[in-house]
Amino acid sequence: MKHYELAVEFYKKQGPRHDSALWAIREKRDKAIKEVKEWEKLRTKAGEIKDYVIENLQKLVYEFIKNAKNEGIEVYFAKDANKHNEIVLKELKNINAKKVVKSKSMLTEECGLNEFLEKNGINVIDTDLGERIVQLRGEKPSHIVLPAIHTTKEDVAEILGESNTDPTYLTRKMRKLLRKEFLSADAGISGANFLIAEKGYAVVCTNEGNADLGAILPNLHIISVGIEKLVPSMEDLGLFLRVLARSATGQAITTYSTIFGKKEGGRRVIILVDNGRFERLNTQFKETLKCIRCSACLTTCPVFRRSGGHSYRYVIPGPIGSLLAPLVDKDEYKDLPFACTLCDSCEMVCPVKIPFSKQLREMRKYVTNENIMVKFAEKSMHSDKMFKLFSKIIRLTPKALLEKVISEWSRYKAMPVIPRERFIK
Ligand code: SF4
Numbered sequence: 001m002k003h004y005e006l007a008v009e010f011y012k013k014q015g016p017r018h019d020s021a022l023w024a025i026r027e028k029r030d031k032a033i034k035e036v037k038e039w040e041k042l043r044t045k046a047g048e049i050k051d052y053v054i055e056n057l058q059k060l061v062y063e064f065i066k067n068a069k070n071e072g073i074e075v076y077f078a079k080d081a082n083k084h085n086e087i088v089l090k091e092l093k094n095i096n097a098k099k100v101v102k103s104k105s106m107l108t109e110e111c112g113l114n115e116f117l118e119k120n121g122i123n124v125i126d127t128d129l130g131e132r133i134v135q136l137r138g139e140k141p142s143h144i145v146l147p148a149i150h151t152t153k154e155d156v157a158e159i160l161g162e163s164n165t166d167p168t169y170l171t172r173k174m175r176k177l178l179r180k181e182f183l184s185a186d187a188g189i190s191g192a193n194f195l196i197a198e199k200g201y202a203v204v205c206t207n208e209g210n211a212d213l214g215a216i217l218p219n220l221h222i223i224s225v226g227i228e229k230l231v232p233s234m235e236d237l238g239l240f241l242r243v244l245a246r247s248a249t250g251q252a253i254t255t256y257s258t259i260f261g262k263k264e265g266g267r268r269v270i271i272l273v274d275n276g277r278f279e280r281l282n283t284q285f286k287e288t289l290k291c292i293r294c295s296a297c298l299t300t301c302p303v304f305r306r307s308g309g310h311s312y313r314y315v316i317p318g319p320i321g322s323l324l325a326p327l328v329d330k331d332e333y334k335d336l337p338f339a340c341t342l343c344d345s346c347e348m349v350c351p352v353k354i355p356f357s358k359q360l361r362e363m364r365k366y367v368t369n370e371n372i373m374v375k376f377a378e379k380s381m382h383s384d385k386m387f388k389l390f391s392k393i394i395r396l397t398p399k400a401l402l403e404k405v406i407s408e409w410s411r412y413k414a415m416p417v418i419p420r421e422r423f424i425k
Helices: 003-014 017-034 039-055 057-071 081-094 106-111 113-119 129-136 153-159 167-184 210-216 234-249 286-290 296-300 302-307 318-328 345-349 356-367 371-380 384-396 399-405 407-412
Strands: 074-078 099-102 123-126 187-190 194-196 201-206 220-226 256-260 267-273
Touching: 003 017, 003 302, 017 234, 017 296, 017 302, 039 057, 039 234, 039 286, 057 074, 057 267, 074 081, 081 106, 081 113, 081 187, 081 220, 081 267, 099 113, 099 167, 099 210, 106 113, 106 220, 113 123, 123 129, 129 153, 129 167, 153 167, 167 210, 187 210, 194 234, 201 210, 201 220, 201 234, 210 220, 210 256, 286 318, 296 302, 296 318, 296 345, 318 345, 318 356, 345 356, 371 384
Parallel strands: 074 267, 099 123, 099 187, 187 220, 220 267
Antiparallel strands: 194 201, 201 256
8 A cells, every 4th residue: 555545544543643742742842942042053063964974984984893893892894684684693693592672773673673583583572662562563663763653552551451541550561571571681782873983882862771771781782773873073972962852852862872882791793784875875865864863854744743654664754764765665665755745844853954855856756757757847947939849749648648647746636627729829
């Protein structure tokens, strides 16, 4: 099913609940940024640092690897998702691991790590509250920061076999259950929000402290992270921590922001994952590599709020997902750049200033074969002769054929009746 059908189904089921829940977070974000007078300057600076990162990605990857090794961390580079999964499995097999605790990581979702490890006999326990809820429901996260935002407290009570639907009660019950898993796990896996090139450190931000428990309690801690998470220095980190938390949830700072260097009394391994990122540097979509996965563009998007994350069918939904998914599979996800009203709300909130309206228009051209038609129309606007010729072609072309040529457009909009005669003789 395509986005439109799934969105209609979702809205019929949810009504305005999902929309209101996310809008409350958007309002919290607005309040939080009003307290920072220099907010726009911070966004500009964050965008500039990320521009520098994508222009110097290879150099920063080498710098990070050198410094992380000096720090005492083992570093791998994985060209793609398969390689990444094999490295994780090899590390876990080396210690005969049977169970791992994993904190939220969109990169491991991108690589399909849970399914891969389960197939290879390793029990994966997601430890972020929202992630654990969707895991127990046999679903994927529907939002990159609020993975279970599509569920209700009644849904959570049901998976825990409880009649009490009080959120505090349910959270405490889940915490108790997860505590046992942390204490008996053989290894911990986490993502990372930032990698500090000048130090070789990884930075992980959570509100539940679950990544810290997974990183500290078992002897082995594996960090799986995309190379675009690099920032040059510790000084840059301060700026990014400020913009990340406010953009994500309207908090001044995430509850736990931990800088991981060498692991005391165990091993820490970092897997830097490419999976198409270096290739993207040579495309018109390289600016998507600036994303810090704060989720502000999802939360603000009027389409996302009404259609839910699963309607996008890709691990990263919403406006940024509509740019990333077609780069993974152009045919499968070609409807996503059109699941957008071009209202620009995403561009207004993005803390690293990704130019969404430009990128989404580019992506529409990229996924359709209407380029020639659109280019011809554009050219005709600049010349009277061309305009007359173009209008004549349109008037003489049968409607069915026109609809076929601009099939993507006419799938969602009714083609008007084209007059056979010119208005001006
Ligand atoms: S594109 Fe911008 S707003 Fe969206 S998740 Fe990434 S950083 Fe946040």
